[in-house]
Amino acid sequence: MGLLDFITGRNKELELMFDVDLIEKTSDKIHLKKLAIQTCTDMIGRTISQTEFYIRKEDRIITDEWYYRLNVRPNKNMSASLFWQTVIHKLIHENECLIIQSDTKDLLIADSFIRNHYPLVGDTFNDVIVQGYKFNRTFQMADVIYLEYSNNKIAKLLDSLYSDYGELFGRIIEFQKRKNQIRSTVAVDSTNEKSLETQAKLQNYINKLYKAFANKAVAIVPQQKGFKYAEAQSNMQAHGVDEVMKVSNGFLDQVAMSLGIPKPLIHGDMADIEKVTKNYLSFCIDPFLKKIRDELTEKTLDKSKYMAGERIETNRVAYRDIFDVATAADKLRSSGIANGHELRDRLGLPRSNDPLHDKFVITKNYQDGKDAVKGGEKDEA
Incomplete structure (x- = not known):
C-alpha cells in the first residue's frame, strides 16, 4: 500500500469517526437567570397588587371612575391585581411601561411602542400595540401613564452578571452530571x-x-x-449538589439586592422577619409606589385640583401586629403628638366623621406639674 493509499485510508477512518454521534450537546443554562428574575419580580408584583390607590380631598376619598379602574377592573380582561403585577413585570424587565386609555376608559398596557422625544414639548408615542392590535394614532405624553424604572436597564446589568455566574453554574452542572458517568x-x-x-x-x-x-x-x-x-x-471528583445551590443562590442574591429585596426574605428565612419585611417595604416597594403615585398625580389631577388639596394616595400592605399598633397609637394619641385622623391615615383606615378625632388629647400621666389638668381623683356627686 502506497503513501497515497495510506493517507486516503486514514481520512476514511476519520470521516467514519466524525460521523458517529458521540457527544451530547450541552443544554443552555439560561433558566438560572430566568428563575432568579422571575422570583424577584413576582414577589414585588404580588406585594404591589395588594395596594389600594385613591384620590383624597381633605377628609374624604373620592370614589370615581379612576378609583374603580385602579382598584377593581382596569379593563375588560384583567383584574386590578393582575394588571399591577403585569405593570411591575414590564417595568423591571423592560425598564419602562406604557399605559394608555381607550375610548371606553379602559386602561391598557402596551406590549410595544415607539417613543418620540422632543426637547421643548411633550413626547409622543406611536405604533402602540396591545395584544396584537395596533393603534393608528399618536398618543401625547399628557394622555398616557408612562413609568420608567431607572436610568440604566437592569436587564443589561443582569446579563453582564449572568455571563460569569451562568458559566460557573453550567460547569458545575456538567461536572455533577459526569460523576459516576459510564465511560x-x-x-x-x-x-x-x-x-x-x-x-x-x-x-x-x-x-x-x-x-x-x-x-x-x-x-x-x-x-x-x-x-x-x-x-x-471514572475517578472524577465532582462537586456536590450543595455547590450547585450555592452558585444558584449567589446569583439570586445579586438580583434581589439590585432590586432592593433583602436576601433573608427571598430565601424565606424567619429570623428577625419583621425588621427584614419593613426594610423590604421601605426600600423596595415604597419607591415603586412613589413612581406610580407621582405619575398618577400628574395625569389625573390638574394644577387647580392639586392646589385645592386633592392628592393621589396609596394604602399598601403592611407587616404589623395589631396589638403593637394599638399600643403605639394609644401613646401617640394620649401624648398629644397626633390626633385621631392622623393616626387613622397612618394605619390605612378611612377618616371618621366623629369630631372627637379632630382634637389633640393629653392624658394626666403626660402632663407636667402646675399645668396638669385636675380632676378624676374621685367620683363627682
Missing part, C-alpha cells in the same frame, strides 16, 4: 469496509449500548464481530 470505548476493526452501511451499524450498536446501560439495572449486550466494547472506570 466506554468501541474498537472498530480497521479491515471493515468504511461504507455508510457499516457506519449505520456502528451507530445503531452504540445507541443500543447507551439505551441499555441508561434504562436497565442489569444490562447484557452481545458483542458484534468487528466491534469491541470496553468500559473505563
Whole structure:
C-alpha cells in the first residue's frame, strides 16, 4: 500500500469517526437567570397588587371612575391585581411601561411602542400595540401613564452578571452530571469496509449500548464481530449538589439586592422577619409606589385640583401586629403628638366623621406639674 493509499485510508477512518454521534450537546443554562428574575419580580408584583390607590380631598376619598379602574377592573380582561403585577413585570424587565386609555376608559398596557422625544414639548408615542392590535394614532405624553424604572436597564446589568455566574453554574452542572458517568470505548476493526452501511451499524450498536446501560439495572449486550466494547472506570471528583445551590443562590442574591429585596426574605428565612419585611417595604416597594403615585398625580389631577388639596394616595400592605399598633397609637394619641385622623391615615383606615378625632388629647400621666389638668381623683356627686 502506497503513501497515497495510506493517507486516503486514514481520512476514511476519520470521516467514519466524525460521523458517529458521540457527544451530547450541552443544554443552555439560561433558566438560572430566568428563575432568579422571575422570583424577584413576582414577589414585588404580588406585594404591589395588594395596594389600594385613591384620590383624597381633605377628609374624604373620592370614589370615581379612576378609583374603580385602579382598584377593581382596569379593563375588560384583567383584574386590578393582575394588571399591577403585569405593570411591575414590564417595568423591571423592560425598564419602562406604557399605559394608555381607550375610548371606553379602559386602561391598557402596551406590549410595544415607539417613543418620540422632543426637547421643548411633550413626547409622543406611536405604533402602540396591545395584544396584537395596533393603534393608528399618536398618543401625547399628557394622555398616557408612562413609568420608567431607572436610568440604566437592569436587564443589561443582569446579563453582564449572568455571563460569569451562568458559566460557573453550567460547569458545575456538567461536572455533577459526569460523576459516576459510564465511560466506554468501541474498537472498530480497521479491515471493515468504511461504507455508510457499516457506519449505520456502528451507530445503531452504540445507541443500543447507551439505551441499555441508561434504562436497565442489569444490562447484557452481545458483542458484534468487528466491534469491541470496553468500559473505563471514572475517578472524577465532582462537586456536590450543595455547590450547585450555592452558585444558584449567589446569583439570586445579586438580583434581589439590585432590586432592593433583602436576601433573608427571598430565601424565606424567619429570623428577625419583621425588621427584614419593613426594610423590604421601605426600600423596595415604597419607591415603586412613589413612581406610580407621582405619575398618577400628574395625569389625573390638574394644577387647580392639586392646589385645592386633592392628592393621589396609596394604602399598601403592611407587616404589623395589631396589638403593637394599638399600643403605639394609644401613646401617640394620649401624648398629644397626633390626633385621631392622623393616626387613622397612618394605619390605612378611612377618616371618621366623629369630631372627637379632630382634637389633640393629653392624658394626666403626660402632663407636667402646675399645668396638669385636675380632676378624676374621685367620683363627682
